[in-house]
Amino acid sequence: MGNLNIALGALLRHLGCDVVQGQKPNKRSLEMGVRYAPELVCLPFKVTLGDMFGALERGADTLLFIGGGDWSCRYGYYGRIQCSILRRLGYEFRSIFVGNKDIKFVASEILRMNSGSWTTAIKNWTRGFAVAWHKSKLVDEVESLARHFRPHEQNRGECARLSHKFLKRIDDEDRVLALRKMKKEIREEFCSIRRTGQPAPLRIMLVGESYCVIEPFVNFDIIEKLGELGVHAEPFLTAHRWLFYHAMRINEDRGFPRKEARALAQPVWQYNAGGEDQLSIAYTIRAAQQGFDGVIHLMPFSCMPETAALPVFERVCRLYNIPFLNISLDEHTGVAGVYTRIEAFLDVLSQRRARQDSVENVYPRSQRVAIQHP
């Protein structure tokens, strides 16, 4: 999922695993996933299942499943179902489920990998965790700088080139100190990109199901594509935030704590239906408050929580007067339809902004009545 492999790979390597560097999700993993997954299951299941075929073929003997049975939507069962699908096809591997209920088992596994010594296990875990944390933060930094500068870059592809270069370096570097030093260098290089003089680009908030928002393979590289069209797209969740704040529940997200988000969404959506729907709604409201130009909602076709929340998104966007586009993703390779909708959406947004600007000239912002919080 996104660049999650860099941090997780480092953590596992420090715990003494020999990590098969998985290939990014690709057309073949989708093909394999669709062939062997239940038909009505959602896209993330199919793609991740397909990725496991790739990993097993490249010699993996252990598969690690995150979210073993205690996730709130059907994702919680995915690991176990994928595991039994693979076993029935004759693949042999050890399976480890990582979830709250399996914590004892995971701990014993870690102990086993460190030849039974608790001291080494704890030492390796602490070190691995520190490296993973720093790598993940740095990856997040690279992604966010690329998102920020891409709409402005003069030579198309400059940000992509830089992020590629740094992601590789982050992946190869295992010393915390060197990682810390790299941060400054990354910032400087991104800031020195030649920029066009284009003023404020359109800003779009991406919300929805986390896999669809984070994994570029399933969302047609939407962040990069929008960036190349001169639009700043901000995902509500990144791989870093997903791993540490969301899955591990380690530290509350400093930018927008979950508790605050819940409170913001409370008036329109009282509880979480299972996925990231409540959080997504909160981010939608916040996008409107922060003056974003629009919201794009990405979800896998047949996703229960997001489908349930869809009418609420539409209502929220009407209430807060912010344009909204829903894109339901499934196994289709024809991206033309999706791009048609996105293009039209961008046209709507820029015309809207042009009109707002003309209103601005007649009535300065200070004289206008603020939109009431419902």
Place this chain on the structure above:
Amino acid sequence: MKCYLGIDVGSISAKGVVIDDDRQVISDCYLRTLGNPIAATKDVLRNLRENLPPRFSVRGSATTGSARRLAGIMINADIVKNEIIAHAVAACHRYKGVQTIIEIGGQDSKLIIIRDSIPVDFAMNTVCAAGTGSFLDHQAIRLGLPIEEFGKLALKADNPVHIASRCTVFAESDMIHKTQLGIERNDIVAGLCEAIVRNYLNVLAKGKEMKSLILFQGGVAANTGVKVAFEKALGMRIEVPEYFLVMGAIGAALLARFQMQGPSKFIGFDRSVDQEFQSRGFECPDCPNQCEIVEAVRDGEVVARYGSRCGKWE
């Protein structure tokens, strides 16, 4: 005479118009794509040229529709625009005060909400073709009726029968079942028209405010049965514009008229029609994504490539 060309190549039909400097349509053409957008674009251009005055100069050209990119490369268009905006532009320009556009074409249906002559919201049907022109086409063949008579028959119905509207497959089996019960054909046809309208309103219009003036354009607007069913369901009058079939192309031509600065890149009617144009595809072998690259070839020379995720072939 200065003129502007707009071409709209969709999945089922290809449309083209030429407008003059005063934005009046001087030539228009509508024909079926028949699965071959390249041949259809050429045919459209050939037909358009026949109705043009002897002396003219094309000052701008634009393409739209699902094959807009291909058609744009073919004629070297100045503007390539999505069909949602093209339809909105045409409607706003020809009808002041339009607030809602219903567009039902061969393979998709759209709802565009307009306020103060600016599109502010839109919806487009998802991957499924239920509730579009091809569904009606298919049922017309099954009933042994020419599609052109569908509307007239629907108007003669006394008791339109209820037909499931959610999915084309369900609708079809429902319809067959009702025919076998011996229900009159007029009532079945009217039922189908109502099913399309119900499907449209359920899929696209949920949560959208449809205000008058409502325009109904696209191929299905030819079917008065559907128009009447819409009026019945919404309780509002619906206008079908004069050039409802080619509104997308008119929108494209208008965009060319408004946005052109400098000379047009259009390669001319003769060259467009006579060229040997091919598009061929191959799978890029360089990474596991195996992108399908499309290569456009004009007279033996590669003019464009697109379709890769990484952008290296473009």
